[in-house]
Structures are given as structure tokens and as C-alpha cells.
Amino acid sequence: MNKLQVDTVSKSYPIFFSESFLALHDAIKDINKSYSSFVIISDSNVGPLYVKEIKDVLEPFQKNILVCDFEAGETSKHIGTIQSFYKDMIEFGADRRTLVIALGGGVVGDMAGFTAATYMRGLDFVQVPTTLLSQVDSSVGGKTGIDFLGYKNLIGAFYQPEFVYINVSTLVTLPDREVSAGMGEVIKHGVIGDELYFTYLEDHVDEILGLDSQIMMETIEWSCKIKKGIVDQDEKEEGIRGLLNFGHTFGHSIERLKEFELIHGECVAVGMHGELVLASKLGLITSQEVLRVLNLIQSYKLPIMIDGLNTESIYQDMFKDKKTTDKKLVFALIEKIGTSYLSKDTIDKTLIIESIEEIME
Amino acid sequence: MNKLQVDTVSKSYPIFFSESFLALHDAIKDINKSYSSFVIISDSNVGPLYVKEIKDVLEPFQKNILVCDFEAGETSKHIGTIQSFYKDMIEFGADRRTLVIALGGGVVGDMAGFTAATYMRGLDFVQVPTTLLSQVDSSVGGKTGIDFLGYKNLIGAFYQPEFVYINVSTLVTLPDREVSAGMGEVIKHGVIGDELYFTYLEDHVDEILGLDSQIMMETIEWSCKIKKGIVDQDEKEEGIRGLLNFGHTFGHSIERLKEFELIHGECVAVGMHGELVLASKLGLITSQEVLRVLNLIQSYKLPIMIDGLNTESIYQDMFKDKKTTDKKLVFALIEKIGTSYLSKDTIDKTLIIESIEEIME
Numbered sequence: 001m002n003k004l005q006v007d008t009v010s011k012s013y014p015i016f017f018s019e020s021f022l023a024l025h026d027a028i029k030d031i032n033k034s035y036s037s038f039v040i041i042s043d044s045n046v047g048p049l050y051v052k053e054i055k056d057v058l059e060p061f062q063k064n065i066l067v068c069d070f071e072a073g074e075t076s077k078h079i080g081t082i083q084s085f086y087k088d089m090i091e092f093g094a095d096r097r098t099l100v101i102a103l104g105g106g107v108v109g110d111m112a113g114f115t116a117a118t119y120m121r122g123l124d125f126v127q128v129p130t131t132l133l134s135q136v137d138s139s140v141g142g143k144t145g146i147d148f149l150g151y152k153n154l155i156g157a158f159y160q161p162e163f164v165y166i167n168v169s170t171l172v173t174l175p176d177r178e179v180s181a182g183m184g185e186v187i188k189h190g191v192i193g194d195e196l197y198f199t200y201l202e203d204h205v206d207e208i209l210g211l212d213s214q215i216m217m218e219t220i221e222w223s224c225k226i227k228k229g230i231v232d233q234d235e236k237e238e239g240i241r242g243l244l245n246f247g248h249t250f251g252h253s254i255e256r257l258k259e260f261e262l263i264h265g266e267c268v269a270v271g272m273h274g275e276l277v278l279a280s281k282l283g284l285i286t287s288q289e290v291l292r293v294l295n296l297i298q299s300y301k302l303p304i305m306i307d308g309l310n311t312e313s314i315y316q317d318m319f320k321d322k323k324t325t326d327k328k329l330v331f332a333l334i335e336k337i338g339t340s341y342l343s344k345d346t347i348d349k350t351l352i353i354e355s356i357e358e359i360m361e
Numbered sequence: 362m363n364k365l366q367v368d369t370v371s372k373s374y375p376i377f378f379s380e381s382f383l384a385l386h387d388a389i390k391d392i393n394k395s396y397s398s399f400v401i402i403s404d405s406n407v408g409p410l411y412v413k414e415i416k417d418v419l420e421p422f423q424k425n426i427l428v429c430d431f432e433a434g435e436t437s438k439h440i441g442t443i444q445s446f447y448k449d450m451i452e453f454g455a456d457r458r459t460l461v462i463a464l465g466g467g468v469v470g471d472m473a474g475f476t477a478a479t480y481m482r483g484l485d486f487v488q489v490p491t492t493l494l495s496q497v498d499s500s501v502g503g504k505t506g507i508d509f510l511g512y513k514n515l516i517g518a519f520y521q522p523e524f525v526y527i528n529v530s531t532l533v534t535l536p537d538r539e540v541s542a543g544m545g546e547v548i549k550h551g552v553i554g555d556e557l558y559f560t561y562l563e564d565h566v567d568e569i570l571g572l573d574s575q576i577m578m579e580t581i582e583w584s585c586k587i588k589k590g591i592v593d594q595d596e597k598e599e600g601i602r603g604l605l606n607f608g609h610t611f612g613h614s615i616e617r618l619k620e621f622e623l624i625h626g627e628c629v630a631v632g633m634h635g636e637l638v639l640a641s642k643l644g645l646i647t648s649q650e651v652l653r654v655l656n657l658i659q660s661y662k663l664p665i666m667i668d669g670l671n672t673e674s675i676y677q678d679m680f681k682d683k684k685t686t687d688k689k690l691v692f693a694l695i696e697k698i699g700t701s702y703l704s705k706d707t708i709d710k711t712l713i714i715e716s717i718e719e720i721m722e
Binding site for chain 2: 010036079083086087090093095096097117118119120121122143144145148149151153154155156157158236237322323324325326327
């Protein structure tokens, strides 16, 4: 089993890469704390597939196990669902020595992490991501949270897990659309910080879309390594971590305004297009390189355009982004593939509007 | 202005002791971050007394200020009130560089701290405690939280402030009952860890109840020093910090079952009585020393008995305490005044029941 160590200011913890759930038992044992019980948080998609298997793996600990589940999807990601977890956990008798296990995609990880961060002022938790998007991105780095009044992840905490356990074999049950969506974040990693990785992604489109296990393992590890490298330097997103939001200022607005009809990775794909156009209008990246990225996005069957939205609405909605301070938008600007920096000055509204127009069908 | 440095694993920050709010300006300036705006969270008791003065102190920063207030009292300490803060803060345009100011007693500090801990995954905040109880206890150490389904502080976070600013002159507006209640926690500090302090409290009853400013300053600093010494060693309450819960296992049950008719410090006073009886039944503290503590509690006009509750209900309710793990109650046991340790083994139910009976009128 491969292993990668994340070293943030608040915590150091491993990411394990495996092809089954079997070693999860030893991973928990290695934390070396005596847990009183387990709470598995999962959703209506992932629960039926893997909860039984996880329960079997936990069996030797001979502790009570509670399963909290909820209707899959971003629309469940609100304080009401979290309150239902709190309630179930109280009735179950969860205490400070209960271990929370987040089993599922990004929404599960965000919600389970926030529940763990706030129940009795913080329980230990582990991330067991089962989608490509959560394996390469959301499970690493300690961001947890829920949406509030239409604002994505407005309420949350930076709260690091005890470990992340990635079982790449779960990807075989993932719908093609979810695999592509995960590739949105993967491509982002290449564009913001690693041209070599970007080229690797160009060279392995078929193997990745075909879920070749060796290539998937390499891809996921590589993405985790890039993300870890950034998070280690800036756990609380006070600087460089903002680069991971490339595509997200445009993307989050699109996601909200489309009322979650498009999934996260798809919105990030369209968002990267918009933010690349912006960087090119600012005289940074060349049109040729923009085209190279757009080609890769499309190779992975992701959209680069949207329809049915109003330009001004998208612009106004961007100010709901958490990176916005003093009413100033912040963008991860791409100089060339693999090289990026965070915008410091206010960017002219006209340029942003023009960039939005170029991604409208 | 006196200063005491708290050094927890996650953060090092000062406690300032002053006789006015004037130096709050410099304290904020010294954080040396450019805040985009201020959010003052206060309640219906404290707001009318001090919000204007605080706004005047903040005026030179020339930033927008939002005041969030709520009906004073423990019954406001729930997720609904927090959601109303989130909503007001969104409308106001609070962003990641907004500074939250907790202005008030323990309930204000707990709620403002939790709001700061969770809005956009964490804003900076400062504690400006205005009651004796919050100045000597709750504002120091980073505990934040809200009640949930009748469980005290079930939801919360460990989240340290940028600083604590104690203006002892606020105590003159405090009702006598609140001063006494604050003395519950002060006496606790002496009993668990400092016999010399305990003696000092015996020697200065009149000055303290008369709010002599020199003596109050000494008392508050001394209590903060004891608390800081414990929190520095065990920020997350994984061990020694549990000693600060002396009187609270009994006390919290009484507080809940009396439906907040008694205030926190009063319940802790009765709770200390119960837990001293328990320690004496376990062959630890002598009856003579128990009497000495009870005398001091009563000197400060605090109750040592309760009526109208059922013994078994109090016992059962103790299991709702967050210190309970694996369904085992944990107590701070007093060996003698100034010396205590945390219980490790299960304590016989009969002994606990007998101790409860001794505090029933």
C-alpha cells in the first residue's frame, strides 16, 4: 500500500492508496487510540454499495457502529442534515472517543468533516473518499463545510482528518459522468502547477477514461502530491492555497445559478475556460496554450461552455465567493500551463464580463 | 495595562487587564492585520451599556461595523440564533478579513466564538468579557459552543481568540447575583489547584463583594493565571483540563434540570458541594476541609443545596456530560484544597447517589 504524508501546521497525517478496503482496519489500529464507537456517515448512493464492507472491516474492534445517511446530492448539504446527524449521534451515545468515518464523495466528506469538527468540540475522523473528485481533491487538506442560503461552503471549519484512505477500486462503480467531473480537478492540478503532469494527462486519456487501475493509481497519487504540496504551505488558505480555486470563482457562480443541474467538476471545467480567457485578456497565457487546455478538458468529456445564464448575474454572483475580501474578486491567474499566481489588484469589470461572454453558448 | 500570555499548541495570545475600553484600539492595531470590517456580537443586557463605547473606540479604523444582538440568557444559545448571525453577516458583507468582537458574558463569548469559528471556515475574533464569570473563566481557553437538544455546549469548537481584553470596570454594572456566580468559578480555581489563592479569597471577601478595583484586578489576574496554566498544557481537554470541570458534572445536571432557573455559577457552587462529598466518601478530602470550602462558598452568597429535583434524574442526567466516555462518568476529585486529580475507575453508583442526596434540601 502506498502512502503520502500531509504536513500541515495543525496536523501531520497519511494518505493511503489501496485497491481494497481491507487495510482500513490496520490504518485505524495504527492511530493507536482506543475508540469507544464508530459513526459512518454516507449517502444514498454510496451507502448501499460499501457500508456493509466497511462494517465487516470494523468488526474485529467489537465496538458499536452507527450509520448516518442522507439523500445524495449537494441539496442535502445544509445545517438541517447536520442537525439530524447530531441527533442520531446523541441517541446512539457518541462520545468524545467516537471515530467518525466519512464514506463517499465530496459532499459526504464536507458534511462528515464538519460534523466531526463540531460535535462535542471535535471528534477524530477519517476520510474514505469513493469518487475520483474526492480522492484527488476534497478529501485532502481539511476543508469541511456546508452551504448556507445559497452560498457554497459558507459555514465550515478547517479540520484535518486522522488519515485519508483511498481505495481506487471504488471508481469502477462510478458513473462515467462522475469520472469526467473528477478529471476537472485533476486537469486543474496540472494547469496551476505541473506541466509534466498536464502532459501525462494528455498522453493517457484512454487509460484514464477506461479506469486502468495502474494509471488511475498514478494519477490520483500525483494529484494528491500536488495538492499536499500546496496545503502544507498554506493550510488556512491565507495565500498560495488560493491557487487551488482556479476555475472556481467562475465555476461556483455557474454551479449556484444552474441550481446544481451541472455537477461540481463540470462547472469547474467551464470555469477554467472562463478564467483562462481572463488570463489571456490580461496578456498572460497565449491563445495557443488556452486551446491546449480546452482540448484536454474536452478529451475528458467535460463541457467548456454553458447556456441559459445571464452574464451580469454570473458576475454579481462571483462576489459571494469566500475569497472575495473588501469586495474585491481574487483569481488564480495562469501565466502558462504549470505556472500561476493569485491576482492582487482589482480586475476591470469589463474584462471579466467579456470573459464570461466567451463561455456562453 | 497588565498582560498575561496564553500559549496553547494552536495559538499564543495575550490577555489584557485594564480599567477602561480605551486601549482596545491599540490591542486591535497590534494584531497587525488589515481588517475589512467589524462585527460586534452582544446581548440585550450588555449591548445597551457598552456597544456605543466600543464603536467609538473602533471609529479611527474607519471600517463598517455590524452589531448582532440577541435576547440575553442561556435559552438563546442555540443553532437558530447562530443562523441569524450568519444571515446578518452575509447581508452586511462580512468576509474572511472581518474581525468578530464578543462583547458580553459567557453566553456571548461562546456564541460569538462559535460564529467566528465557522463563518467562512473561521474569522479572527477577540473576547471582551464583561462579567466576572467570563473574565475569570469562559473567555480564556478557546472553548466555544452552543446547546443542542438540552445538552450544554454539545456543538462547538476549540477556537482561540486573537486576544482577551478584560475591562474590570464593567463589573460595577453587574448585578450582585452575577458577581457571586462568578465567584463560583473563582473558588473552583483555588480548590483544584492553589491553596494560597484559596486563602486569599478567604481573606478578601468584603473587598471582592464590594468590587474593590485593586483587589478585583488581582483576583481576576490570579484566576486567569491558574486557568492559563492548565489550558497551556492541555488545550483540547484530553487530560488535565478536565480538572476545570470540578463541580460541573453535578452542576450541569442541576442547571439543565432546573431549566436555567439557577445561573451557571450557582449550579457550579452546589455541584462543588456534591463533588466534595463524593471525594470525601472516597476517602480523599477530610470533612474539615470540605467544611472550609462550603464556608467560603457561602461567604460569597452562593447556594450549596438545591430542592425540587429527583436524585435519580440528576444521576441519569450526568451521563449527558461531554466528559463521559464509554458511558463512564469522569470527576475532578479533590484530595485536599489545592490538590486534585481526574478519576480513572468507574465510581460506584451508590456513592454518587448518596452524594446527590446530601445536596438536596
